[in-house]
Structures are given as C-alpha cells and as structure tokens.
Amino acid sequence: MLYYLFQYLDQLDFPGAGMFKYISFRSGLALILSLFISTIIGKRIIDKLQYLQIGEIIRDLGLEGQMSKKGTPTMGGIIIIIAIIIPCLLVGKLENIYMILMLVTTLWLGTLGFLDDYIKVFKKDKEGLHGKFKIIGQVGLGLIVGLTLYLSPNVVIRENVLIKDANNQEVVGYMPENIKSTQTTIPFLKNNNFDYADLVSFMGDHAQTAGWIIFVLVTIFIVTAVSNGANLTDGLDGLATGSSAIIGVTLGILAYLSGHIAYASYLNIMYIPGTEELVVFASAFIGATIGFLWYNAYPAQVFMGDTGSLTLGGIIAVFAIIIHKELLIPILCGIFLVEELSVMIQVAYFRFTKRKYGEGKRIFKMTPLHHHFQKPGNAGIIALIQKPFRPVPESKIVVRFWIIGIILAVITIVTLKMR
Template sequence: MLYSLFQYLEKFDFPGARLMDYITFRSGAALVLSLFIAIVFGRRIIDRLQLMQVGEIIRDLGLEGQMKKTGTPTMGGIIIIISILIPCLLIGNLSNVYMLLMIVATVWLGTLGFLDDYIKVARRDKDGLKGKFKIVGQVGLGLIVGITMLVSPSIVMRENVEVENIENHEIVVQYRAEDVKAPQTTIPFVKNNNFDYSYLTGWMGKYAMAGGWFLFIIVVIFVVTATSNGANLTDGLDGLATGTSAIIGTALAIMAYLGGNIIYSSYLNIMYIPGSEEMVVYMAAFIGALIGFLWYNAYPAQVFMGDTGSLTIGGIIAVFAILIRKELLLPILCAIFFIEDLSVILQVAYFKITKKKYGTGRRIFKMTPLHHHYQKSAAESDALLRRPLTAIPESKIVVRFWIIGIFLAVITFVTLKIR
C-alpha cells in the first residue's frame, strides 16, 4: 500500500519518495515495523489469550519444570503471522509474484496450524487436527507453489556460465543474454552450482523438460512437508524453534539479496533470479516477527507459538528456499529440523522392530524429539544412547542449538564456494 503510494508520489518529485525504490530501506523498515508490532501488540494478544483461557495442554513426560508450563497461552503464532503480514502489505511490492506467493504460504499454513490448535484447545484434544489433513494442506501448498513457478511468466532465472579469457586465462562469470524458465536449482560442490531436474528425465526425449518440471513439483511438495513438520517437532523448548528459525531466515535473506543482484550473483557464481530481491523485504519482516516473539517466548516462556506458528514458519522457510532455488541447501541449513524429524522416525521404527522381535520395545534415544533426549538423565532410561549422563537445563539446550544453527548457516554459505 505505502509502496504503491510512494511510487505515485515519485511522479511529483515528492521528497523521500524514492526511498521505497531501495530494497535495503524497505527491508530495514519491514524489520523494525514487524519487531514493533510483535513486542507492543504481542502483549495485548497474550493477555487476550489468557482471558480466553487458551492454555497449552501439557502431557507429563517426567521432564524437570515441564508441568509448570501448564496453562501457558498457546496459539501465539498469531503474533508472528500478524507481524509478518502487516509490514509486507504496507511496504511490500504486491505486484511481485514472489511476494504474493510468500503471503499466500503464510496465510495457508497459518490457517492450517490455527485449526490444529483450535481443535486442541476447544475440544481438549491433545492430538488436534488429524495428521492426514495436515499432509493434505502441506501437499496443497506445494502444488500451488510448484505450479505457479511453472506457469508464471514472471518467475524466470538467468543461468551463470564460466568463460575463460584467452589472453590471461582468467575465469570470469557471465550470464546468458535472456531469461529462461527451467526447473533449475542450486547445489553445492559442483561447477557453476546449477542443477536442472530435467537432467534426470533426459530419457523422456522431447518430454524431458515436462518430466523435469513434474519431478521439481514433487520435490517442492516433499520439501514443504518435511520442513514444516520439522519446525513443528523442534517447537518443544522455550525459544528453540523461534531462535533457530530466525537464524535460518537471516541466511536465506542474504541468499535472496545476493541472488537478486546480478553483480553479487556473478561474484558467488550462482544463478541470477530477477525480481527475487523483493523477498528480502518479506524475510526481514519474518526475522523481526520472530525476534519480537522471542521477547515473550524466551525461557521461561509467557506464550507458546503452537502449531499456528511452528507449521507456518517451517513452511515459510521451505517456500522461500524453493523460490530462490536453494531448496537443496536446506538439508545443511535446516539440519536441526531434519534431525528432529529423523530422531522421531528412528525411535518409532526401532521400537516397533524390537517389540516384534523381543516382545518388548527398546529405544535409541532417551526421548524424542531429540531436544528432549538432553533433558533426561541416563538413570531414567535404558536407551542405547545414554549420553549425556545427566540432564541439561532447558535454557542451555536452547542456546546450544542456536549456536549449532549459526554454524550450519555459515557452512551453507561456504559450500557455495567449494567446488
């Protein structure tokens, strides 16, 4: 809204109107505004949730201090969503297809998470929305994103190629003359960092490109589902999912800025994606919303984000990475999410196998998701992995996971230059 207004005022040489042309200015404004909304209006939303008695249902897992959290307001993800959407609607370029897709993803998954939390609170049903409905919602978003990337004329990329200067044998990066629409993405450790999904469907002959897009959409669905569920599982300790996601968001914002600038893209030797720089404004609002929410969500938490927040932030990260063609870097950048996912899968599978074989189920970890493993002492469990022998305080676990998240973000950038 404000972006369009300032674009109009620019025609009359209105003082300061051109500021809205700068991504850095609008990104900074979006971050400050989202931070302000989350902190100031977040307090009022928390008070309203308390009056409505929207409290978290806590199951006794035998963890220290766990039952003290009973009754803490949940559905705080509403704070995050509002703090993202308002700055984007005010400052964002709403004619940009990337911005529109991010707004759709936010509302879509926010609604899905809200329904899950509502069922838990209103019906006192700890299971919430049935898993199959969550999967359908996540798959639906994946289809929307994938198909839009296929059919939208605004979603294109310009492939980078290395050219050797014959005179001094220096390698320089150049871009092809025209934008192309192709199911390409960025991968680490290879020359030019480009990978075309149609390489895997070359056997289809003249239908190879169509097959590549079909494969790409399948990957999009998988990434959205896995990352959204991974963030959901990570949301088990005060500030854990919030802080980890803010770190991931910062890394993605830098990648979007670099990928949307042809000069910086050339330096990193990555594909140039015209128009994607607008997503930096969105991600700035995302980061500000998470930091503002952390004001109340840090240990001891005054509010939980619930599935309204966790499903949404995981989906936002996934869709954002897909749009900037960095989805195959997520296994490194979002390793915490995926390890949390994997710990649950391994625990359940091992328990079922050993129960069938020995009559009694056995465990690999003391408790899953993985962050709970560190909250229990070895004396309380007969799991295969017993270290640490003593329980670690919740706040220390969270900070250590944040440090690991920062390390993973750095490694992700390093992989772009290793080839």
C-alpha cells in the first residue's frame, strides 16, 4: 500500500519518494517492520495467550526438563503470520503474482495449523485436526500453486544458454524471449537446467503439457513434505524457528540472484523476471522468525504450534518452487529432511521387526531425531543406536542443528557455482 502511495508521490517530485522503487530499500523496511511487529506486538499477543490460558499440552516422554514446559503459551505462530503479512501489504507490489502466491500460502497453511491447534487446546483433543484433513489442505495448496504457475501468463523465465563469444570462449547468454517452462535448476551439473517435460519426451507434441502435470504433482509432493518436515522439527525451543530463518536468508539470496539478469548470468542460472519482489517477502519472513525467536529461544516463553510450523514449511516449499530451485531443497532443508526420514525409518523398521520377530525394535532411541539426543543410552530402550549415552542439553542440540543448517545453506548457494 505504501509502495503505491509513494509511487504517486514520486510522480509529484516528493523528496525521497523514489526510494520505494528500490528492492533493497523496501526489503530493509520489511525486515525492520517484521522485527518490530514480532517483538513488540508479539509480546502483547503472548500476554493475551497467557491470559486466555492457551497452554501447550505436554505428554510425558521421559525427556529432561520436558514437563517444565507444561502450560507454556502455544499458537504463537499467529505472531509470525502477522509479522509477515503486514510488512508485505505495506511495502510489497501487490499485483506481483509471486507475492500473491506467497501471501495465499501464508494464510492458507496458517489457517490449517490454527484449526489443528484450536482442536488440541480448546477441544482438549491431543490428536488435533485429523491427519487426512491436513493432507487435503496441503495437497489443495500444492494444487493451487502448481496450477497458478502453469496458467498465469506472468509466470515466465528466460532460459540461460552457453554461447561462443568473439574469442571463441563459452559465455552465458539468454534466449531473446520470455517463455513459460517446466525447467528447474539442478545442482553440480554444468548444463544445469532440467525440464520435467524430458521425462515424457516419448509423448511428442503432448510432452510439454504432460511436463506441467508432472510439475503440479511435484509441487504437491514438495509442499506436503516440507510443511510436515518443519512440523516434525518443531520439538525443541527455537529449533524450527532458527532453522527456518537460516533457510529464509538463503532463499532471499537465491530470489535476488534469479531476478537480476547480470547475477543470473554470472551463476549460469535461468533469469526469472519478477522474483526480485520475493526478496521483500523473504525479508519479512526473516524478520518475523528472528523476532519470534526472541521469545521462542530456550527456555521458550511461547511455542509456535502447528499454526507456525506448517506455515513456515509451506512458505519455504512454495518459495523454492517459484524460483525454480525446488531440487535444492534436500540440501537446503536437510534438517527437515533428516527429521522426517528418522520418523519414517523408525516406523518402518519397528513394523518390519514386529512382523518378523513378534517384537518391534527401534533404530533410534526416540524420533524425531532431535529427541534421540535427549534420551540416555542403555536406559531400557531397545535401539540399534544408543549413542550418545548421556543426554545432550536441549540448548546444545538446537545450536548444533543451527550450525548444520548454516553449513547446508552455504553448500546450497555454492552448488550454483560448483559445476
């Protein structure tokens, strides 16, 4: 809204109004606004949650310090959502299709997570929203995002190609026209564009249409997987929040590079017009998560609940898909991936051993993986991996996971040049 006001004032030669034309200025403003909202206004929301006695329901899992968290205000993801939405509405270009998709994603999954938390807290049902309804909501969002990217005429790329210059040296050039494409960036390979349509090249003239169908299915899968991964990671104070902030910084950098033709050319990646506006959204996202971390860091004064964790995961997934970097998610979101895989492996192994030996066995002492480090080894838990034998303090687990997240973020950016 402020963007359009100052755009009008700039036409009237109002001093300083032209600053709103610059992504860097609006991104910085979005970061400051989101930090202010999540810290100052966030404190009032936390006090309100405490007054309404909206506290976390804790199951005794035998983890050190776990029961001390009982009654800590939950549904704090509302703070993150407000701190993202308001700055974007104020300083973002609201006609930008990518900004619209990100705002829809935030509200959609925020509502889904809110319903889950509401049932847990107010209906006293520890299971929350039934799993099938969560999946329907996630699949529905993936379908909306995938079809919008397919149908919108504003969603285009300019393909990067290697050409010979006057000295017969290979340089990066771009096709003369913007096109709609199912191409995406793959790491480590020199010819780094992969087209989903190539998977169905045998379909001839219909390959491109079939490629879009595959793209929509991939979008649905990624949105569901990453949002659930973030949800599983949200088990220790500050873990999901800090990890998401690190990922947000990386995605913001990738969006800026993809939306700037000179930088895209240097890195030999496709140029995606309009994605530079996502830097404003990324800045609001970073500010919201860091501001929330002020209260969510150990010992937490508030939990985000599914209202926050589902939203953070969905934002990350859709953002990566929009900038055609979804195949980098296994590296960038390695923490989420490992947490999710640990649960899947644990359940599969338990069922297999129970069917074969009549008694279920475990690989980890407890899942998701972060809880494995909280459990003492050889404490009556039959698990293949008993180390560490002494429980690791919660704050140390979180910081170590953050460090791993930073390393993965650096690797993600470096992969664009490592080929």
